[in-house]
Amino acid sequence: MRTTQKATVSGRELTFSNLDKILWPHDGYTKGDLIAYYVSVAKWLLPHLKDRPLTLQRYPDGIAGQSFFEKQAPRFTPDWIKTIGVSADQGSRKIAYILCNDEATLAWCANLAAIVLHVWYSHRPTVEYPDYALFDLDPGEGCPVKTLAKVALEFADMLSEIGLKPLVKTTGGSGLHLVVPVAPKYSYDAIKQFAEIAARRVARELPKLTTLKVRFYWTGCRSGAGKRSFRLLVSGRARGRRFR
DNA sequence: GAGCGGT
DNA sequence: ACCGCTCAACGCCAT
């Protein structure tokens, strides 16, 4: 049986379903908990989502079940939810992405068991122009956090020297992110090229003879994977061989 | 999770 | 009424 209940989120009447459905079987957290959590952090989260094309990663059967991604806003999306139509490439059809600009939209997404939210690196109205580049630094096997941090900070220094203002962030996992804000006036392609050059320089200039094993991924463009995204594997095992 | 189309 | 399908698009790995 499917239980529903109405609730008002920042002035908007929403219908939630199966609030007691367990999405985290180990911890017992439910879909209701997910919604409550997202609402509770909305004040800090929303600024990062505002006006950015959103892809939902939904887990209707919980984190142990199968997930799926959803770019196109579902047909049943209420009309008060803002969307933005963007085509992946010239000539391909537009996808109407959700813009999660308010608490009610966030709660509505959470009700769809959208545990993970992916946003583009650009926002309306300059949706073709990223406002940051992102380097994902993953520790290779046996790479201690300290080494990873050292590399991140040196990388940041290099970028600072050419006038950028990079930020080093922790991630949910074991890696670090280097976020590099840029003026929204360069294409995804241009930013990608810059990022590749920067990553290659780091690979060249950083101590190779230490047992350093760090991977730099340019997960660049837009959200998650996609035609315009590009991954750079800078350093693998001994003496950085493979490139992609 | 929700809607759709086929049985 | 119920079932099966869709909902991104990569690289990588196994057939």
Added chain:
DNA sequence: ATGGCG
């Protein structure tokens, strides 16, 4: 090559 997995 093709298909499944993450």
